[in-house]
Amino acid sequence: MQNYVGLDVHKNFVFAVVIDGEGAVVSERKVRNEPGELDRFFKHMDKDASIALESCSCWEYVYDYLSDAGFTNITLANPSRVKLIATSRKKTDAHDAKVLAELLRVNMLPASYAAPNHVREQRLLTRHRASLGRLKAIAKNKIHAVLLRHGINHGFSDAFSVQGTNYVRSLDLPMIDRYQVDQYLELVRHYDVQIKKTDEQIKDYVAFNPEARLVMTMPGVSLYSGLSITGEIGNIKRFNSARKLVSFAGLNPSVRQSGDKCYNGRISKQGNKHLRWMLNQCAHVAIMHDSTLAKIYHRIKKRRGHNIAITSVSRKMLCFIHAMLTHNVKYQALQIHKAKAS
Numbered sequence: 001m002q003n004y005v006g007l008d009v010h011k012n013f014v015f016a017v018v019i020d021g022e023g024a025v026v027s028e029r030k031v032r033n034e035p036g037e038l039d040r041f042f043k044h045m046d047k048d049a050s051i052a053l054e055s056c057s058c059w060e061y062v063y064d065y066l067s068d069a070g071f072t073n074i075t076l077a078n079p080s081r082v083k084l085i086a087t088s089r090k091k092t093d094a095h096d097a098k099v100l101a102e103l104l105r106v107n108m109l110p111a112s113y114a115a116p117n118h119v120r121e122q123r124l125l126t127r128h129r130a131s132l133g134r135l136k137a138i139a140k141n142k143i144h145a146v147l148l149r150h151g152i153n154h155g156f157s158d159a160f161s162v163q164g165t166n167y168v169r170s171l172d173l174p175m176i177d178r179y180q181v182d183q184y185l186e187l188v189r190h191y192d193v194q195i196k197k198t199d200e201q202i203k204d205y206v207a208f209n210p211e212a213r214l215v216m217t218m219p220g221v222s223l224y225s226g227l228s229i230t231g232e233i234g235n236i237k238r239f240n241s242a243r244k245l246v247s248f249a250g251l252n253p254s255v256r257q258s259g260d261k262c263y264n265g266r267i268s269k270q271g272n273k274h275l276r277w278m279l280n281q282c283a284h285v286a287i288m289h290d291s292t293l294a295k296i297y298h299r300i301k302k303r304r305g306h307n308i309a310i311t312s313v314s315r316k317m318l319c320f321i322h323a324m325l326t327h328n329v330k331y332q333a334l335q336i337h338k339a340k341a342s
Contacts, residue, residue, distance in 0.1 A: 003046065006100030007053040008093045009033070009062050015093035016041065018049075019101045028094055033058075038065055047071055052100040054079045055112040063114060074114075077103075081110035115234050122205060122231035127274060129198045129224055136191035139184045143168065146177050160188060202227055211236075215321055217330040219293070220286025225278050229321065232275035236325040245322045249275045251315045267311060279314040287313055292335065 001021050008015040013033050018026040031041045051066060052075045053059055059076065066074050077100055085108060086099045103109040115123070140160060147154060152171065156164040165185065173181060206212045206223050209230065216226040239245040246252050250271025269276070287297040293313050301309040323334055 003049045004101045004105045005045070005049055005051040006097040006102070006104065007051065007062060008097040008100070009053050009056055009058055010093075011058055014038070014062060015097045017094060017097040017101050018045075019098070019105060021105070023102065023105060025098070028097070030093070033061070035065070038062075039069075042066070042069060042071075045071075048073055050104050051075070052077050052104040052109055054082065054096075054100065055114075060120065064117075075104060075109055076112045076114040078110040078112040085110065113234060113238060119231055119234050122209070122227060123274075125198070125201060125205060126224065126228035126231055126278075129195065129202065130228075130274070130277075132191055132195050132198060136188055136195070139187040139191065143181055143184045143188075146173070146181050147171075150177070199224065211325060214324055214328065214330060217332060218282075218286070218317065218320060218324070219289040219331070220282040220284075220317070225282050228278045229275060229282075230325075232272050232278070233321075233325070236322065239322060242319040242322040246315055246318055248272055249279065249318055251276060251279070251311065251318060275318075276314070279317055280310060283310050283313040283317060286317060293317065 003026060004019050004021075006017045006019075011033070014031045015028070016031055017028040020026055029041060031037045047070045049071065050073045051071060053062060054077045056079065063074060063076065082099065082103065086103065100109065144159070147159075147168075150173065154164060154167055156167065158164055159168060168181060168185065171178075171181075202224050206216075206227050209227060211230040212223075212226040215221055215229055216223065221229070233239075233245070233248075236245075239248065243252070247268075248271050250269040250273065251267050252271075254265040254268045256265060283293070283297075287294045287310075293316065296316055297309045297313050299309075300312050320331065320334060323329070324331060329337075
């Protein structure tokens with residue numbers, strides 16, 4: 001008889017519940033999250049058993065372990081949608097694991113995309129690059145805060161250019177403030193070095209990634225953003241329409257409907273925040289180099305303002321990217337085709 005296994009994965013342990021085809025509990029057990037314990041629990045289980053685990057912060061280790069052990073029917077569950085389907089005041093590890101097994105048994109488990117290893121590596125690299133940029137921005141903001149506290153207006157468009165940095169170093173500040181500023185300047189320099197090293201790694205990855213190079217033919221998309229966008233999207237065949245890809249990025253408008261009235265509101269933001277952020281960064285550059293995207297931006301900016309216009313450009317860029325990756329065409333060829341069609 002087919003068994004269904006629900007795994008509630010935590011940092012140090014996994015709570016497993018096994019049910020049969022009738023929904024009766026066969027076994028439940030708390031297993032330490034280490035190879036020896038997992039081996040002992042799964043060694044007597046059929047390789048075709050249906051297994052479900054949620055897409056949490058530590059799903060990858062258990063998912064990879066099961067794949068390497070030869071289990072062929074593993075489903076990664078979408079945690080937010082599982083909560084919508086199986087709402088309950090009861091919140092225990094055993095209950096959560098059993099819910100996963102039950103939903104799997106009745107074929108109602110909302111699945112999430114389990115990216116292959118090379119895509120996960122791609123995401124880790126570009127997300128690491130983004131985190132370095134955020135840490136650098138924090139150090140810069142700390143310096144600006146010290147200068148603001150002393151009423152200093154440096155007058156440079158970039159306070160961290162060579163001239164700007166020399167000016168900040170030459171300021172006569174109180175001892176503690178001078179100490180802070182010097183340390184933050186050293187952090188900025190350190191992050192610049194690490195960002196440069198990471199950019200070299202990204203360059204190596206892009207050399208073996210034709211999808212990233214294809215997306216880079218679009219104005220505003222660099223090595224870093226091209227690798228990030230394709231990594232967050234994964235396999236483009238998962239999205240049979242541009243609308244579904246836009247929804248995945250959370251760039252689709254939220255909808256409210258009551259009776260005969262239907263309202264479209266702000267973007268839902270119920271999607272991949274990394275992809276959405278990266279497209280926003282690319283859109284700011286793209287509108288300065290591409291007439292098609294610039295027209296969209298200026299038309300909407302007149303009525304709705306800068307932020308909504310940039311979001312609209314981001315959504316349009318993602319629609320173009322869907323067409324480029326689906327049909328394996330460069331951005332320029334896509335634009336020529338559209339011009340002929342019109």
